Amino acid sequence: MSAAGVVAVKARALVNDSFQPPPGFGNDWLTHMHEVLLPAPLSHGWPAPGWWWLMFVVAWLGVGLCVRRYWHWKDNAYRRQACAAIRACRQSLQGQMQQQALAELQQVPALIRRVALQSVALAGLPRTQVSGLSANQWQQWLDLTGGEGRSNRHSLSAQPALAERFRSLAFVPLDTLASWPTDELAALLQWCDDWVRHHRVSRNSRQALDGQNRDEQPPQGKENLP
Numbered sequence: 053m054s055a056a057g058v059v060a061v062k063a064r065a066l067v068n069d070s071f072q073p074p075p076g077f078g079n080d081w082l083t084h085m086h087e088v089l090l091p092a093p094l095s096h097g098w099p100a101p102g103w104w105w106l107m108f109v110v111a112w113l114g115v116g117l118c119v120r121r122y123w124h125w126k127d128n129a130y131r132r133q134a135c136a137a138i139r140a141c142r143q144s145l146q147g148q149m150q151q152q153a154l155a156e157l158q159q160v161p162a163l164i165r166r167v168a169l170q171s172v173a174l175a176g177l178p179r180t181q182v183s184g185l186s187a188n189q190w191q192q193w194l195d196l197t198g199g200e201g202r203s204n205r206h207s208l209s210a211q212p213a214l215a216e217r218f219r220s221l222a223f224v225p226l227d228t229l230a231s232w233p234t235d236e237l238a239a240l241l242q243w244c245d246d247w248v249r250h251h252r253v254s255r256n257s258r259q260a261l262d263g264q265n266r267d268e269q270p271p272q273g274k275e276n277l278p
Contacts, residue, residue, distance in 0.1 A: 130170045134163055134248045142241050145234070154226050157237065160244055161222040164194070171197075171253040191215055197251045214240060 098104075141160065144153035168182045185193050195207040208215040217232070217240055 127174055130167060131248055134167045135245055137163055138241055138245045138248065142238070145237060145241075150230065151226065154229050157229065157241075158222055158224075158226075160241070161218065164244055164247065167248055167251070168193075168197075168253075171251060175253045177253070187219070191219070194247060194251075197253050198247055208243075211243075214243060218243075 137156075138160065141153065141156045144156055147153070165182070169179050172179055172182050182193070191208050195209050198207060208218060214236070217236060221229075221240070
C-alpha cells in the first residue's frame with residue numbers, strides 16, 4: 053500500500069473513533085419502527101373439539117335424511133308401479149290393441165283397490181277398513197283420501213258421470229266398453245292416476261267416513277204416543 057493510502061486509512065479510522073452522534077440525531081419517525089409481526093403459522097393438527105362435535109352432528113343429520121328419503125322412496129314403490137300400469141293402459145288405448153287395452157282398462161278398479169289396501173297397510177291400519185267398503189262408501193272413501201292438494205271439484209262426488217263409469221267399469225261387457233267416448237276413458241284414467249299420486253290415508257279416514265254416513269242418515273222420529 054502506498055503512503056497516501058496508509059494516510060487515508062488512518063484518517064478514516066481517526067474520524068470514526070472520534071465521531072459521536074449528538075442527542076436527537078437522525079429521523080424521529082424511524083425511532084419506534086420495528087419489523088412486521090407475522091401471525092403464527094396454521095397448525096395441521098387436530099381441530100378444536102367443538103368442530104368435531106359440529107361435524108358429527110352434520111354427518112348424523114345427513115345420514116338420517118338419506119335414510120328417511122330412502123324409506124320414503126321405498127314406501128312409494130306401489131304408487132310408481134300403479135302409475136306405470138295406468139300409463140301403459142293409456143298408451144294401449146291410443147294404439148291398435150283395442151281388445152287388449154279394454155281388458156287392461158277393466159283391471160283399473162281392482163288396481164285402485166290394491167293401492168288402497170297397500171296404503172292402509174303402510175299406515176298401520178287393518179285392511180278391513182277398505183276391504184269391507186263398496187258402492188257409495190267406497191266412492192266416499194276415495195274422495196276423503198284423495199289428498200289435500202286436490203280440490204273438491206276433482207272428487208268423484210262432484211262428477212256423477214265419471215263416478216258411474218268408475219263403478220261399472222269392471223263389470224261392463226267389452227263391447228259396451230268399446231262404445232264409451234274416448235274422452236271419458238281418458239278422464240277416468242287421469243282421475244285414477246291423480247288419486248294414486250296424491251292419496252293420503254290416516255287413522256281418521258274411516259272415522260270421517262263413518263261420521264259422514266251418520267250425518268247422511270235421516271233422523272228416526274219417535275212414534276206418537278196416545
